[in-house]
Amino acid sequence: MTLETMADGPEGAATLSGPGRSLTSSRGAKVDIAFRFALYASGILVLVVIGAIMVQLFFGGLPALLAFGFEFFTSTEWDPVSDQYGAGVMLYGTLVTSVLALLFSVPASLGIAFFLTEVAPIPTRKPIGIAVQLLAAVPSIIYGMWGFFVVAPIMKEYVQPILIDGLSWLPVIGYIFAGPAKGTGIFTTSLILALMILPFMTSMYVEVLESVPGVIKEASYGVGSTTWEVFTTVSVPYGRTAIIGATMLGLGRALGETMAVAFVVGNAARISTSIFASGATISSQLANNFNESLPGSLLQASLLELGFALFVISFLVLALARYLVRSRLQG
Amino acid sequence: MITKFAGSCRALALSLGVIGCAATAMPAMAVDFTGAGATFPAPAYTAWAAEYKAKAGSSLNYQAIGSGGGQTQIINRTVDFGASDAPVPEEKLVANKLLQFPTVIGSVVPIVNLDGVKADEIKLSATVLADIYLGKVTKWNDKAIADLNAGVKLPDLAILPVYRADGSGTTYVFTTYLADVSADWKGKVGANTAVKWPVGDGAKGNDGVAGTVKNTKGAIGYVEYVYAAANALTTTQLQNKAGKFVGPTVEGFKAAASAADWDHSKNFAASMINTAGDTAWPIVSATFILLPKDPKDAAASAEVMKFFNWAYTSGDELADKLHYIALPKDVKDRVRAAWAAEIKDASGAPIFK
Numbered sequence: 070m071t072l073e074t075m076a077d078g079p080e081g082a083a084t085l086s087g088p089g090r091s092l093t094s095s096r097g098a099k100v101d102i103a104f105r106f107a108l109y110a111s112g113i114l115v116l117v118v119i120g121a122i123m124v125q126l127f128f129g130g131l132p133a134l135l136a137f138g139f140e141f142f143t144s145t146e147w148d149p150v151s152d153q154y155g156a157g158v159m160l161y162g163t164l165v166t167s168v169l170a171l172l173f174s175v176p177a178s179l180g181i182a183f184f185l186t187e188v189a190p191i192p193t194r195k196p197i198g199i200a201v202q203l204l205a206a207v208p209s210i211i212y213g214m215w216g217f218f219v220v221a222p223i224m225k226e227y228v229q230p231i232l233i234d235g236l237s238w239l240p241v242i243g244y245i246f247a248g249p250a251k252g253t254g255i256f257t258t259s260l261i262l263a264l265m266i267l268p269f270m271t272s273m274y275v276e277v278l279e280s281v282p283g284v285i286k287e288a289s290y291g292v293g294s295t296t297w298e299v300f301t302t303v304s305v306p307y308g309r310t311a312i313i314g315a316t317m318l319g320l321g322r323a324l325g326e327t328m329a330v331a332f333v334v335g336n337a338a339r340i341s342t343s344i345f346a347s348g349a350t351i352s353s354q355l356a357n358n359f360n361e362s363l364p365g366s367l368l369q370a371s372l373l374e375l376g377f378a379l380f381v382i383s384f385l386v387l388a389l390a391r392y393l394v395r396s397r398l399q400g
Numbered sequence: 401m402i403t404k405f406a407g408s409c410r411a412l413a414l415s416l417g418v419i420g421c422a423a424t425a426m427p428a429m430a431v432d433f434t435g436a437g438a439t440f441p442a443p444a445y446t447a448w449a450a451e452y453k454a455k456a457g458s459s460l461n462y463q464a465i466g467s468g469g470g471q472t473q474i475i476n477r478t479v480d481f482g483a484s485d486a487p488v489p490e491e492k493l494v495a496n497k498l499l500q501f502p503t504v505i506g507s508v509v510p511i512v513n514l515d516g517v518k519a520d521e522i523k524l525s526a527t528v529l530a531d532i533y534l535g536k537v538t539k540w541n542d543k544a545i546a547d548l549n550a551g552v553k554l555p556d557l558a559i560l561p562v563y564r565a566d567g568s569g570t571t572y573v574f575t576t577y578l579a580d581v582s583a584d585w586k587g588k589v590g591a592n593t594a595v596k597w598p599v600g601d602g603a604k605g606n607d608g609v610a611g612t613v614k615n616t617k618g619a620i621g622y623v624e625y626v627y628a629a630a631n632a633l634t635t636t637q638l639q640n641k642a643g644k645f646v647g648p649t650v651e652g653f654k655a656a657a658s659a660a661d662w663d664h665s666k667n668f669a670a671s672m673i674n675t676a677g678d679t680a681w682p683i684v685s686a687t688f689i690l691l692p693k694d695p696k697d698a699a700a701s702a703e704v705m706k707f708f709n710w711a712y713t714s715g716d717e718l719a720d721k722l723h724y725i726a727l728p729k730d731v732k733d734r735v736r737a738a739w740a741a742e743i744k745d746a747s748g749a750p751i752f753k
Contacts, residue, residue, distance in 0.1 A: 146596075147596060148595070148596040149567070149592050149593070149594045149595060149596070150589065150590035150591065150592045150595050150596065151590070217608075217611065217612075217615075218611065218615075221615060222615050225615070225616070249558055249560075251560060251601065251616065252615060252616065253601060253612070253615075331565070331604060332604070332608075335601045335602065336565030336601065336602025336603065336604075337597065337600065337601060337602055338596060338597075347600075347601050347602070349602075353565075356604075357565045357566040357567070357602070357604060358566065358567055358594060360465065360466040360468060360469055360566060360567065361466050361467065361468035361469070361566065361567025361568065361593050361594065362468060362567065363468050363471065363472060364472055
């Protein structure tokens with residue numbers, strides 16, 4: 070999406086300065102000044118809103134930080150009865166579900182993107198592309214309910230028993246796949262998240278792969294490369310930085326996803342070594358607990374601090390993504 | 401509000417020549433009033449409000465935003481009354497000049513998903529229920545459960561305890577019960593609208609808990625009786641304080657309500673958890689309204705009390721239909737007396753007559 074806006078930039082500028090007639094009249098000049106002012110205002114508004122959110126979250130969460138210190142971010146205790154709160158479980162849950170989601174969705178998105186740009190017959194590209202985009206139009210809550218009522222029972226009955234039987238005996242890493250098949254939990258959450266960020270990442274990848282100059286690909290085919298070789302030695306290396314950036318943007322989305330996660334993650338404030346166990350993410354914890362938290366309470370301060378932590382993590386991930394995508398576009 | 405309504409009515413009548421407008425304004429004192437809070441009694445309040453509007457003309461705008469939100473809003477006086485499932489502590493009521501009174505009684509029931517087990521077939525004792533949620537009893541064929549259920553075929557199946565992931569009055573009532581019956585629970589977990597659950601899965605809302613239990617063989621959960629009854633869920637029997645096993649029935653809830661010690665309770669926060677009596681269901685609790693003692697808008701406050709007075713007098717049948725339990729008559733009278741004595745307008749005169 071951001072790439073599109075960037076691409077639109079120069080054209081938009083061209084049309085603005087093109088018909089210079091209106092600029093010569095004084096009325097046109099006034100309108101233009103007003104227009105410029107409005108543009109500056111909307112630009113500044115974004116900064117003000119972001120800044121205000123950050124300040125609000127920081128000061129809202131400050132009581133929790135003062136009460137628990139930096140241990141807040143490592144403690145795995147979340148006990149509303151004794152008013153002890155720590156972000157450890159949620160930070161863990163957020164990172165694990167998001168990273169697993171990337172593991173599932175990067176290969177799938179990259180595959181779809183390469184298929185759409187290189188392999189798919191031209192007439193089918195548009196329908197498939199639109200179908201992928203439509204996935205992005207499905208509201209989060211629908212993914213949540215579908216995950217809870219449809220995917221979770223299927224996972225519990227068919228998928229998880231096979232994975233648990235097949236993998237939990239493995240030495241060293243077996244414990245990751247141990248435990249009862251419940252359907253909901255970290256693993257199912259990651260799958261749903263992967264599906265949710267797939268359309269976004271696919272469209273970014275398509276843009277990256279389309280930016281690979283045809284000459285290079287043709288040259289590669291010309292010296293006898295197979296499609297697989299073009300994919301691995303030309304397309305992916307050429308767009309590497311932008312692909313990583315696009316992946317980061319996908320990660321940013323997965324980190325903050327709320328409603329769908331709250332449905333399927335199991336909502337347990339515990340860290341478990343098994344990926345089939347229940348957990349909690351920052352956003353699911355916020356969604357579940359904010360309604361009943363009283364203003365001024367340590368619980369609400371802790372929730373706001375959680376929000377602040379998520380904000381900072383997302384900010385860093387997106388900043389890194391931006392940096393990578395931008396350097397690629399300029400280079 | 402009244403003048404605004406009358407004004408718009410006149411304007412409407414003038415511009416369109418509508419006569420019907422006068423008719424809708426007929427109950428001369430129509431005052432719209434607002435409330436916010438607990439989700440559990442929301443169906444009852446909404447049903448009452450609809451009937452009350454037809455009768456008295458005033459309409460209630462009730463927002464079921466959760467007990468915590470209800471408390472916040474009434475403390476900030478952004479609504480005419482707040483509603484909370486858990487009783488508010490004495491100091492907080494005094495500090496914010498609030499009168500607390502109960503409206504209806506509800507109960508919490510365990511629900512299970514076991515093949516071939518019918519509603520109210522499984523018997524659970526208080527200790528076993530607490531041990532399940534503590535993670536000490538982990539299989540349905542555990543001796544502790546089997547001993548209580550001679551004749552029922554219990555599978556060799558893991559128990560998945562399911563709880564409310566969102567803070568809720570239901571959890572408050574359920575954990576208060578567990579803390580009351582199990583010293584272990586009281587020491588390790590405690591009671592609150594949300595607690596640190598040692599085992600199990602969390603789901604959002606009564607529907608989330610019911611859905612998770614339905615999805616998972618061997619799961620056990622707890623929901624409001626209202627919700628279980630409306631959706632015909634597989635409930636269980638529980639052992640009450642008298643040692644008898646009882647199913648969740650309206651008679652059992654009523655027995656618990658009448659056994660509560662209303663005489664010695666402050667702010668009507670009488671505990672109906674684990675009361676004595678052979679037929680009493682052990683997990684019963686009232687839901688409360690919070691009303692400012694110094695209302696900014698005396699007319700709206702009067703309307704709130706008129707509404708609940710009407711509900712006390714003529715709303716029992718409607719509440720019954722929705723599976724809520726009406727308050728005992730003498731409790732209602734005490735609430736009326738409290739309204740007359742404690743809610744005063746700016747001049748210090750009582751608002752409720």
